[in-house]
Amino acid sequence: MIDDYTVEITLETSFAPFPAGLAVPGCSIYNREATEAKGTDSGLEPAGTGPFKLVKWDYNNEIVLEAHDDYWNGRAKLDGITIKIVPDAETQRMMFENGELDVFDLDSARSQIPYFRDNPNYKIEDGLRVxxxxxxxxxxxxxxxxxxxxxxxxxxxxxxxxxxxxxxxxxxxxxxxxxxxxxxxxxxxxxxxxxxxxxxxxxxxxxxxxxxxxxxxxxxxxxxxxxxxxxxxxxxxxxxxxxxxxxxxxxxxxxxxxxxxxxxxxxxxxxxxxxxxxxxxxxxxxxxxxxxxxxxxxxxxxxxxxxxxxxxxxxxxxxxxxxxxxxxxxxxxxxxxxxxxxKHLFVVQPWVNNFQVSWNGWSSMSYYSIDIDTNLK
Incomplete structure (x- = not known):
């Protein structure tokens, strides 16, 4: 480490894919003191630098994040995110229709695609999975x-x-x-x-x-x-x-x-x-x-x-x-x-703005720029 904001990496040989590989989550730079202190639980209690921080992880039920007020690029527009783990596709659809979900990831519920695609009242965002x-x-x-x-x-x-x-x-x-x-x-x-x-x-x-x-x-x-x-x-x-x-x-x-x-x-x-x-x-x-x-x-x-x-x-x-x-x-x-x-399809409620599918079409994406129009919700 050269200084507080600069890390130098020396490779044994030239490796052209290396810069692209640095973009994967596994190449993130972690706080050593916090990570070593938590040991094997560091993944369950992460100490990161992103726009949201973990406040609750109810395994196989939900994950709750809240906005990080001191995020280096400015606070996110959302106050927080709740990720629901719901195995049944029909249940997910009903939750979305009842307004309990703002975004419905259809990648794990493909049986619901015709229902939403054929209804003009729903907004579908898609991106080609790379x-x-x-x-x-x-x-x-x-x-x-x-x-x-x-x-x-x-x-x-x-x-x-x-x-x-x-x-x-x-x-x-x-x-x-x-x-x-x-x-x-x-x-x-x-x-x-x-x-x-x-x-x-x-x-x-x-x-x-x-x-x-x-x-x-x-x-x-x-x-x-x-x-x-x-x-x-x-x-x-x-x-x-x-x-x-x-x-x-x-x-x-x-x-x-x-x-x-x-x-x-x-x-x-x-x-x-x-x-x-x-x-x-x-x-x-x-x-x-x-x-x-x-x-x-x-x-x-x-x-x-x-x-x-x-x-x-x-x-x-x-x-x-x-x-x-x-x-x-x-x-x-x-x-x-x-x-x-x-393609990776998501159904998005009309009050959700600035939703974008990630470049590689995965479910993991940045929610930093998303905001909610409370007048429509």
């Missing part, structure tokens, strides 16, 4: 060691139908790995049209007669939304002659086996922790990550690019190389099956 949904195909396992099998799956999926059927149309088909809105995102990727005839032809090239190809997709037992996706995918792939079995296992087993590189196929998502392509591409395909996530895609050219990008200071050159690696992974080697990017 993340992506995808399929992992394990190249160490048959039939995914055959590139035409992987390509067949890329073309056998009707992404628009998935979005409309499972997510009420609140998203767009994905074309690559990087999330829309992320630094380095490439809007010019061609994408994959739904083409079952092409999928069937690719299966034939892979050496499979209709109905001969059999796959197993894994998931955890505690995810009904994942099961709904897998059952829809199962029907789509059956239409092109691929038989899919859904295997459900407990979470501990799933992640342990995936970490050993032995899950054959699964559906998942990834959202940006920080605004840099490294957070996506290196996370999945750098170091030993292809095994720990069960992709088992070990292309040396791609791995070299990802290591090189960590050393380059020119952002435009980095983004160009990241896009080159992304194209090779998705289109040349069919090592990634892009699915879609989802």
């Amino acid at each position: 993340g992506t949904y995808y399929l992992c195909l394990n190249q160490d396992m048959e039939p995914f060691n055959n590139i035409n099998e992987r390509r067949a799956i890329q073309y056998a999926i009707d992404r628009e139908l998935l979005l409309e059927t499972l997510y009420y149309g609140t998203g767009v088909p994905a074309k690559g790995i990087l999330g829309m809105g992320l630094a380095g995102y490439n809007p010019d990727l061609p994408g994959f049209e739904f083409d079952p005839d092409k999928a069937k032809a690719l299966l034939e090239e892979a050496g499979y007669a209709p109905g001969e190809c059999q796959l197993e997709i894994w998931q955890t037992v505690d995810s009904p939304q994942t099961l709904a996706f897998n059952e829809t995918l199962q029907a789509m792939l059956a239409d092109v002659g691929i038989s899919v079995t859904i295997k459900q296992v407990d979470s501990a087993s799933f992640y342990a086996i995936r970490g050993e590189g032995e899950v054959p196929m699964y559906f998942s998502s990834w959202s940006a922790d920080f605004n840099d392509p490294d957070n996506f591409l290196y996370t999945f395909f750098g170091a030993q990550n292809p095994k720990s996530r069960s992709f088992n895609y070990w292309d040396e050219e791609v791995r070299g690019i990802l290591e090189q990008c960590r050393q380059i200071s020119d952002p435009e050159e980095r983004y160009r190389l990241y896009q080159e690696a992304e194209y090779k992974i998705v289109y040349e080697d069919a090592a990634w099956v892009p699915l879609f990017h989802l």
Whole structure:
């Protein structure tokens, strides 16, 4: 520490994603004395410098914050925030309609989207989550060691139908790995049209007669939304002659086996922790990550690019190389099956002003500028 307001960080080697990584909450600078005094309870009794301070945490019920009068940038417009933990989506909707909630986060209550979207009396704020949904195909396992099998799956999926059927149309088909809105995102990727005839032809090239190809997709037992996706995918792939079995296992087993590189196929998502392509591409395909996530895609050219990008200071050159690696992974080697990017929707009461969805589409955001028009409430 140089002085009371300046911290110097020395890296052992150049690391281009570092400045973006500093923006994550884990890189916040904490009061050492207060944090060490509270020990393992420091997360439950935080000593921070934000516009609000914690006054109550009733676990699994509510969190109460109040404005920090001495906040360095001036006091927030809100006197406080109460965050309600309500598992049931219908109950959340009724609370909102009764005026008990000012903001209703629909990300955990997607079943309520049509109700609010189709009613002009409600104000919906949305932002595209800087993340992506995808399929992992394990190249160490048959039939995914055959590139035409992987390509067949890329073309056998009707992404628009998935979005409309499972997510009420609140998203767009994905074309690559990087999330829309992320630094380095490439809007010019061609994408994959739904083409079952092409999928069937690719299966034939892979050496499979209709109905001969059999796959197993894994998931955890505690995810009904994942099961709904897998059952829809199962029907789509059956239409092109691929038989899919859904295997459900407990979470501990799933992640342990995936970490050993032995899950054959699964559906998942990834959202940006920080605004840099490294957070996506290196996370999945750098170091030993292809095994720990069960992709088992070990292309040396791609791995070299990802290591090189960590050393380059020119952002435009980095983004160009990241896009080159992304194209090779998705289109040349069919090592990634892009699915879609989802929007994050909130219903906001008419008396709430200046509400903005965070840049990455997460539920965590700044409430500093929000105010309440008491004349409307």
